[in-house]
Amino acid sequence: xxxxxxxxGSTTGNTETVAGHVGATLHKAGWETTIKSAADVSAAxxxxxxxxxxxxxxxxxxxxxxxxxxxxxxxDDLDQAGLSGVKVAVFGCGDSGYTHFCGAVDAIEExxxxxxxxxxxxxxxxDGDPDKNEVVAWAQTVADHx
Ligand SMILES: Cc1cc2nc3c(=O)[nH]c(=O)nc-3n(C[C@H](O)[C@H](O)[C@H](O)COP(=O)(O)O)c2cc1C
Numbered sequence: 001x002x003x004x005x006x007x008x009g010s011t012t013g014n015t016e017t018v019a020g021h022v023g024a025t026l027h028k029a030g031w032e033t034t035i036k037s038a039a040d041v042s043a044a045x046x047x048x049x050x051x052x053x054x055x056x057x058x059x060x061x062x063x064x065x066x067x068x069x070x071x072x073x074x075x076d077d078l079d080q081a082g083l084s085g086v087k088v089a090v091f092g093c094g095d096s097g098y099t100h101f102c103g104a105v106d107a108i109e110e111x112x113x114x115x116x117x118x119x120x121x122x123x124x125x126x127d128g129d130p131d132k133n134e135v136v137a138w139a140q141t142v143a144d145h146x
Contacts, residue, residue: 003052005036006036007053008055018091019091038068038070043073043077044080046080051146052146053086054089054090056092065104065106084117087117094126109123120142
């Protein structure tokens with residue numbers, strides 16, 4: 001069975017909720033799925049043993065893009081995660097009222113691509129409260145392309 005790892009950074013729980021829906025959808029699609037908070041992982045060798053890595057992070061800050069606090073150390077050391085040649089998809093929650101809507105998602109996707117990750121589906125940027133149907137549809141697309 002193919003293995004997927006979902007790592008999320010979430011302060012008020014929105015991106016955590018999305019991670020849960022993504023995990024459930026992949027599980028139904030036949031993936032062995034592991035979900036972890038960014039607070040509980042270290043970057044070194046993160047992707048080892050996984051066929052697909054999903055990175056979820058909300059955006060904070062205002063004038064500058066700030067990643068959710070727990071995700072910052074992982075982002076900084078992402079080059080140690082072993083993402084080269086690994087299938088990756090990125091998601092996160094934000095608010096389109098801010099200048100950099102879901103800027104963290106763009107930053108993570110860009111860095112992962114620079115590190116040689118194979119981004120399998122366009123990122124998922126959630127505006128406001130997560131809509132389960134939107135998340136499930138995206139996760140299904142990821143499953144279909146991974
Ligand atoms: C002080 C503050 C700054 C924020 N900055 C941004 C931002 O720059 N871009 C964005 O898209 N959303 C921004 N947001 C919205 C959050 O990302 C949004 O509430 C998100 O759902 C939080 O997700 P989480 O519960 O997973 O942490 C900001 C919210 C607050 C309270």
